[in-house]
Structures are given as structure tokens and as C-alpha cells.
Amino acid sequence: MKKTVAILLALVTAISMLCLNAYVEEGGQPSTGENTVRAYTYDENNKHSPSIWLNTFDYDGECTGTDYVIFRCAAPLKAVGLPELYAGKSESDSACTVRFELFKWDANAEQTVTGTDLLAKEVYFDGDSKDLPYFTFEPALPAGQYLFRISQLTPESEEGGNPYAVLPIAEMKYADNKLEFGLRGPFVFFIECEKAEGVLDYFLNLEGKESAIEILPEKTVIPRAPEGVHPFHEYGIVTPKVPEGQVLYSLALIEAPTWRNKNGDSDVAFDVFKWTGDYGQSVSGKSICSGEIFDHQDNSNLTLKFGAALRYGHRYLIVLYRANDGAIGYYEGVSDSVEDWEFYEYGEELDYYPAMKTAYANVGDLGPEPTEEPTEEPTAVPETTPVSEPEPTAVSSDSTSKPEADPTEEPATEPGKDKGCGGFAGSDSIILLACATVIVLRRRRTVSREQ
DSSP states (O other), X not given: OHHHHHHHHHHHHHHHHHHHHHHHHHTOOOOOOTTEEEEESBOTTSOOEEEEEOOOOOTTSOOOEEEEEEEEESSOEEEEEXXXXXXXXXXXXXXXXXXXXXXXXXXXXXXXXXXXXXEEEEEEEOSOEESOOEEEEEEEEOSEEEEEEEEEOOOOOTTOOOOOEEEEEOOBSSOTTTOEEOSSOOOOOEEEEEOOTTOOOOBOOOTTOOOSSEEOOOEEEEOEEEEEEEEOSEEEEEOOOOOTTEEEEEEEEEEEOEESOOTTSOOEEEEEEEOOSOHHHHHTSOOSEEEEEOSOOTTEEEEEEXXXXXXXXXXXXXXXXXXXXXXXXXXXXXXXXXXXOEEEETTEEOSSOBOEEEEEEEOOOOOSOOOSXXXXXXXXXXXXXXXXXXXXXXXXXXXXXXXXXXXXXXOOSOOOOOOOOOOBOOSSOOOOOOOOOOOOOOOOXXXXXXX
């Protein structure tokens, strides 16, 4: 009899351990022990908001999508997880299955995801899930660079159901030299590593992402209001004076919406000028930094990156132009007072603001600003070998205004990819990039609507 009881107890214990292991792998977040440390990409004291939609609601009728993050850990990797995830419910035909994958880094993102996965789990979500998902690795994976990918697998149903899964986002602790996100923006996640002697930061700079400047975490300047969205054609943002020893590294319109845009219909160009105190005078000056964002996707952050071009001691005018027919805009922000920021539409100052984030970077003393004056006398062309000037080539431009996309249609609720344009950095001196962007001015239309 005793032998039978002992066997039964052993079976119960084994079954309990199997259930516990399954829970730890996909459902639980046990407290870390003496040999394990958890490294967060976000401030765990801040509230998470559901902002990174995995579905894309493509024009072909599907609503599947994927996103990823590339990270590099300083010690063996024991687990990866998200603090929470938001999903639809089966009774509304919006529940879905999500796949979680981890790959060892290999050259680039495209090549990495063709390799052997170290994690491949599919989880069915029927409503919001707290403390999910959480995946452990036994034995721990070697320290190094990895790609963590999350994909919504359930497509739109024939009955019209729209399954969705949404990842949380918050103020990130790390800049893009330590974390590189895919299509839809920075989602919050954490890793668990073996505790290593003398290691304080378990997220390392990515391979090939060393930075000559110390990029500070992105911070919200103006949070998003619950209502109010505005399309733009020519929109100007005047910055405060950049603090001593810093540069303005990036600026983002939070979750910038689009309307009925197809691929290629939501491009944005931007120019940066030194601010003189007058809009017209400033834009007639020399553009010190230019760039483009191609195929901006609905409700993703519209991020402009300047590198070290916007140096301390100056205010700058950043002008965004809608580059084609795709309607694009910004959500209105909440703020009683926006100190030292100014906002313009077609050169006229506005009394309302966009929801906006910025990131600065420490650069120390950049030395004197470069001038446009030549440092040496140009070499004279010998009179015996005159140079014939070529005839100028006529450049034609179509000044006909193209029809504007209808801004009355509700923007979709899911974000997409955002490709920010990079700047450049220097330590003792800086060369300012000058590019001219040809903009075909469109007829002015001031349009606003409630969300």
C-alpha cells in the first residue's frame, strides 16, 4: 500500500512540475532569482498604452502583419517577454493567433529571419492578456545579438471580422543605437539574463550601431489629445534653443495618421533652416538639412532624424511638406503652455499644437561652427586654357495642383512602418549637410476634422 501511495505522489508531483513549466514558458513571470536579472527597454513605472497594431488592413482585404526588434545582450539570455498584450475577442470575431519567434542575428534582418529559429510559439489571444507572453530558454542562449519577431497570423474573415493584436508602447529607455525596431515603432519588452559580475546595462550597442554621440532617451514634448486631427501640406515647427553641449537628434509626430493611402502615396519631405525670427526670411535661407520619409503608414510615428546637424545655441525651423497626393497629418496635442516651441501652416502661426516627441544627444564641445567662406583662395584657371560654360538645361515643372485626398474619411486605427531619415555626427567639428528639395507648391487648403 505504501508503495502504491508513493508512486501516486510521484506521479502527481511530476504532473504538477509539467504544468508549472508550461506556465513559465508561456504564461508566468516569476520573480528573478540571485542568478537572473531582468532588463527592461522601458520605464516599468510608466503606464503602457496599446499603440502598436500588428494588423495592417491591407487593400487586398487581409489584416495580418508583423513587427520585430533587434537587440544585443551582454550576458547569456534566459527569457524574453512582454508586460502585456491587447487583442480582440471571439464573440466580436476579432480574436487572433500570434506567432513569437527569436533568431540569432546574421548580417541583416532579411537574412536573419531565413535562419533557424530559436523560438517559434503560436498563441491564441481571446481578449486582453496581462503578463503574457513570457518565453524561457533552457539552457540559456549565448550572449549576443538577436531578432525577436511577433506576427499576427489570423486574416480578416469572410464575414467581415477584423482580428487584431496590439503591443504596448511607452517612453523608451534606449535609443536606436541599442534597439532597432521594424515596421510599426518601438514596442515595450524585456529580457532576462544570467547575472554577470560588474555588468550594469544588459543591453549593448548593436553591432554596426556604435555612435559618436550619446543619444538620450526620446521624451514626449506634447502628449496626444483624445480628439483633433489635422492634415498638412506645408507645416513648420520652430524649436527652442538647443541646450549647450547637445544637438537635437530627432523629432516625431506621434502616431501621424493617413487617409486611404496606398503604397507610395504618403511620402513626406522636410527641410531645416536656422530660425531668424521670421518664417518667410527663414525659409528663404539655406537649407542646412533635408530628408524624406517614404510610404509612411497610418498611425505610426512620423520620425525625422537629424544626427548632429542641429547643434546647440540655435533655434531651427523644420518644415514638412506632403510630397504627393496621399493625405497625411498629425494628431492634436494636449498642453496648456508649450514653452519656446512655435507652429506654422503656410507661414501663419497656429494656436494649437501637434502631439510630438523629441530626442536630444550629448556631444560636448563641437568647436566653432563651420562657415561657408572658402579657407583657401581658389586656384585661378590659366588664361591659355579657357573653360567653356555649358548651356543651362531647361527644367520644366508641373505647377498644376493635384486633387487632395478626401480628409473626411476616418483614418484607420493601425500603424505601419516608418523610415526616418538619418543625419550625421562629429566630435571636434561638424560638416553641415546642404540639400535642396524641390517642392511643387500646392494651393492652400486648411482642413481640420474631429477624430
